[in-house]
Amino acid sequence: MIIEAILLTVITASTPLVIAALGELVTERSGVLNLGVEGMMIIGAVCAFAAAQASGSPFIGVLAGVAAGAAFSLLFGFLTLTLVANQVATGLALTILGLGVSGMVGESLVGVPGVKLAPIAIPVLADIPIVGPLFFKQDIIFYLSIALVVGVNWFLFKSRAGLKLRAIGDSHGSAHTLGLPVIRTRYLAVMFGGACAGLAGAQLSLVYTPQWVENMSAGRGWIALALVVFAAWRPWRLLAGGYLFGAVTIGQLHAQAFGIGLPSQFLSALPYAATIVVLIIISHNRRTTLINTPASLGKPFVPDR
Amino acid sequence: MKKFLLALAASAAALAAVAAPASAQDKTKICFVYVGTKTDGGWTQAHDIGRQELQAHFGDKIETPFLESVPEGPDAERAIERMARSGCAMVFSTSFGFMDATLKVAEKFPDVKFEHATGYKTAANVATYNSRFYEGRFINGQIAGKMSKKGVAGYIASFPIPEVVGGINAFLHGARTVNPEFKLKVIWVNTWFDPGKEADAAKALIDQGVDILTQHTDTTAPMQVAQERGIQAFGQASDMIAAGPTAQLSSIVDTWGAYYIKRTQAVIDGTWASQQTFDGLKDGILTMAPFTNMPDDVKAMATDTMTKIKAGELKPFTGPINKQDGTPWLKDGESADDGTILGMNFYIEGVDDKLPQ
Numbered sequence: 001m002i003i004e005a006i007l008l009t010v011i012t013a014s015t016p017l018v019i020a021a022l023g024e025l026v027t028e029r030s031g032v033l034n035l036g037v038e039g040m041m042i043i044g045a046v047c048a049f050a051a052a053q054a055s056g057s058p059f060i061g062v063l064a065g066v067a068a069g070a071a072f073s074l075l076f077g078f079l080t081l082t083l084v085a086n087q088v089a090t091g092l093a094l095t096i097l098g099l100g101v102s103g104m105v106g107e108s109l110v111g112v113p114g115v116k117l118a119p120i121a122i123p124v125l126a127d128i129p130i131v132g133p134l135f136f137k138q139d140i141i142f143y144l145s146i147a148l149v150v151g152v153n154w155f156l157f158k159s160r161a162g163l164k165l166r167a168i169g170d171s172h173g174s175a176h177t178l179g180l181p182v183i184r185t186r187y188l189a190v191m192f193g194g195a196c197a198g199l200a201g202a203q204l205s206l207v208y209t210p211q212w213v214e215n216m217s218a219g220r221g222w223i224a225l226a227l228v229v230f231a232a233w234r235p236w237r238l239l240a241g242g243y244l245f246g247a248v249t250i251g252q253l254h255a256q257a258f259g260i261g262l263p264s265q266f267l268s269a270l271p272y273a274a275t276i277v278v279l280i281i282i283s284h285n286r287r288t289t290l291i292n293t294p295a296s297l298g299k300p301f302v303p304d305r
Numbered sequence: 306m307k308k309f310l311l312a313l314a315a316s317a318a319a320l321a322a323v324a325a326p327a328s329a330q331d332k333t334k335i336c337f338v339y340v341g342t343k344t345d346g347g348w349t350q351a352h353d354i355g356r357q358e359l360q361a362h363f364g365d366k367i368e369t370p371f372l373e374s375v376p377e378g379p380d381a382e383r384a385i386e387r388m389a390r391s392g393c394a395m396v397f398s399t400s401f402g403f404m405d406a407t408l409k410v411a412e413k414f415p416d417v418k419f420e421h422a423t424g425y426k427t428a429a430n431v432a433t434y435n436s437r438f439y440e441g442r443f444i445n446g447q448i449a450g451k452m453s454k455k456g457v458a459g460y461i462a463s464f465p466i467p468e469v470v471g472g473i474n475a476f477l478h479g480a481r482t483v484n485p486e487f488k489l490k491v492i493w494v495n496t497w498f499d500p501g502k503e504a505d506a507a508k509a510l511i512d513q514g515v516d517i518l519t520q521h522t523d524t525t526a527p528m529q530v531a532q533e534r535g536i537q538a539f540g541q542a543s544d545m546i547a548a549g550p551t552a553q554l555s556s557i558v559d560t561w562g563a564y565y566i567k568r569t570q571a572v573i574d575g576t577w578a579s580q581q582t583f584d585g586l587k588d589g590i591l592t593m594a595p596f597t598n599m600p601d602d603v604k605a606m607a608t609d610t611m612t613k614i615k616a617g618e619l620k621p622f623t624g625p626i627n628k629q630d631g632t633p634w635l636k637d638g639e640s641a642d643d644g645t646i647l648g649m650n651f652y653i654e655g656v657d658d659k660l661p662q
Contacts, residue, residue: 110344111344113547204500204501213346216500218498219499250505250509256492257513258513
């Protein structure tokens, strides 16, 4: 079944984008702009690969990827939240550092055969034709990605803690005056973003292409960052955007293999164009976009003591 | 944004190279600019192995600094210029896309020698060197023609430059010499280096029914997909057998070391002159990974073709060959000249794709 085969590839290609973008969404909702997604992702990828290699267990690899991403994001947190360094510059530095460090750490891992994270079939559901193999015979990271979208949406818009986080992102001054722990919340949000980027990286080196090569994230962190903005900081739109991007990417490869005769440069640019157009259409309502944009995004916060 | 970052990183690395201790005044500095990382498992790794052989050959008489992951385009010019400014006697720029940047920088530094890989523009201080990769791809095509049960192979291509287009043609022509009905599906991924995208392209091709894969991109991801899906594939630039122990049929392996040593010696001796090198299997600049995972008769055929190419008895692009639209290109027994091969910008008959312009 070719459609099923295409969709399976789409899921694998979209999952890391959705996870990394979701983490960044929470970070940005708290008012912090971390441009280091690419760096945290690649650190997650190399640590996940190394841990899976050393332990022989891809699950330990996943945990290591998440932990490494979160730990690496702490560096960003310390610089921007405690030392109040410029967030844009620090984020860029984090990406450059991540790419460099991962290359160094992973030097001996290049060419080493990887361990693939095995899919887990969910009893009964996995036997449903078409839908079963697509959604219920996947690896743990895919299940986690969907759970995370549902969970983050609930957390942000239905829970008290989420309301506080959004309040901090919208006006850290007022939130501080109300006694909300601005810095602590932001630290946690940054770490959540790092953990998600690390998980996305683990997906790259344990599921997508179970191997380690330098720069293997190949710009996916930047796409994730763009998705957050175009999804207007809403988790469900982000899920849609991520899958749309993945679907057009894979679709254009199939279109080429079918030999439909459109220029390949045009087809390669299509995922970007299509995702931007669709997300702009969903977010055309300026009011909704403004309401959803964290008003304190990227602004430094120094509590007066 | 990514490009900008890479440029930043490249400039930072270049600065580090410039800032290196000046104690090595008496050492000849031979510099390298890479498009990928030196451990990509493919193209750049092959160049870096060549650089290491060069360093080992001359020992402490030379230094061989290098810049990795330099993007093609305007950033390349900055990176190459930094290298030239840092006192390099010769700069090897190892990607086709560095061509114009190399020439521009060369104009500003007439005393520095430049060697540009796979390009076609030269100057008084710019030489080019290229490998007849198509010879290896022709052999791979013949193997594919024998090994494919469905008679359809998938080709993961990077950018529509003559070298890649020529590779596609050579592969298909090779396959058609043993199976005249052979077909080729091509996917352009528009990148040299993106394991995920390369793997996606491999999956798409396999899902559409090809049972042999070949690639002109730099990572082992397609080989890994072939291994996982139980089909066969050819590696590129380096031996990729580790990624596909039961999948790899062969691989064209670039062996630049001997050339780097020869040209460095020329710089040291003061005999360096601009030239266009276009060497192949017989010169050892290109070798084939062992023919594996195939029956003995196919192996014998491949070995025989390789021997004939080395001896100059067989030229891969020998007619009759038609262009894609069916018009004749080469008459029976006529061989393509090097100029046509180096500038190839058309498909031959049987490629199931429209060539990007």
